[in-house]
Amino acid sequence: METSVPGLEGHTCGCSCAVGRRSQAPSGGTASGLVAKVGEMLSSSVSNSPLTFMAHGAPKPSGSSLSSSSAGGLNLSRDLLQRSLVLFFVGTFLALVLNLLQIQRNVTLFPEEVISTIFSSAWWVPPCCGTAAAVVGLLYPCIDSHLGEPHKFKREWASVMRCIAVFVGINHASAKLDFANNIQLSLTLAALSLGLWWTFDRSRSGLGLGITIAFLATLITQVLVYNGVYQYTSPDFLYIRSWLPCIFFSGGVTVGNIGRQLAMGVPEKPHSD
The missing domain is CATH 1.20.5 (Single alpha-helices involved in coiled-coils or other helix-helix interfaces)
Incomplete structure (x- = not known):
């Protein structure tokens, strides 16, 4: 139980x-x-994968940024064109005036068949000088920006106008002053040209470009005179006068200062390290 x-x-x-x-x-x-x-x-592995990052995390260019960049490029091109035209007309005017001084003093002689303007000069001189002025005037601020040394010495239009006046005075002296020989005149104009650079420029890029322009322009002039396009009276430096490189040097410094002044206010491109 x-x-x-x-x-x-x-x-x-x-x-x-x-x-x-x-x-x-x-x-x-x-x-x-x-x-x-x-x-x-x-979920964490999927969110951290490269495909997910590329699909969701990578920034996509927006329409506003593309439109702003295209507008900035258009404004830069328009500004470049405007500066080129101003420099071309300045170079053309200076060439007409200064070449007239040389011809009146019988320093520069053109064949009679090529003289076709009211300034008694060859037709090709003004456009060639205007093109050269545009190239040089755009090159100066470009070299300053490339070297990272912006020119800040006497950046005002009053200084630029005084520089132009001194340049015209140097050309006038080359045609009007009478020395015992061309060597003395050349040394005087060389001192005046260096004084112009020291007074209105004082930059290493300006000095280097001025010397380069003087060398290239003198070489081209030698070739033109050798081929009989025109000639100089009393040549003492091969086919030209020895003071001509001083004129080209001071002209390069003057046009460079004009180009630098016109480039003020233009945004510079950032440099990539």
Whole structure:
């Protein structure tokens, strides 16, 4: 005859059920935790992948930035064209006036068949000098920007006008002054040309470009005179006069200062290191 104890049986059943529930709960919780952790790892790996970064994180060019860059390029081209035209007309005018002084003093002689303007000069002289002035005037601020040394000495139009006046005076002296020989005149004009550079420029780029322009222009003039296009009276430096490089040097410095002044206010391009 078996005797059952109700309390003990209920207690045993409750304990077993509780133990079963406790044994099932951690397994379910562990599985759900693993699933959540795997999901986080997958999401983080996808978000950090290069394709996702390229698709979502890389900046895309907007229409406003493209339009602003195109507008800036258009304004720069328009400014460059305007400066070129101004420099061309300045060079043409100076060539007409200064060449007239040389012809009146019989320093420069052109064949009669090529003289066709009211200034008694060859037709090709003004456009050639105007083109050269445009090239030189644009080259000076470009070299300053490339070297990273912007010219800041006497940057005002009053100084530029005085520089032009001194340049015209040097040309007038070359035609009017009478020395015992051309060597003395050449030394005098060389001192005046260096004084012009020191007074209105004082930059290494201006000095270097002035010397380069004087050399190239003198070489071209020698070739033209050798081929009989025109000639100089009393040549003492091969086919030309020895003071002519001084005129080209002072002219390069003068036109360079005009080009630098015209370039003021134009935004410079950033330099890439």
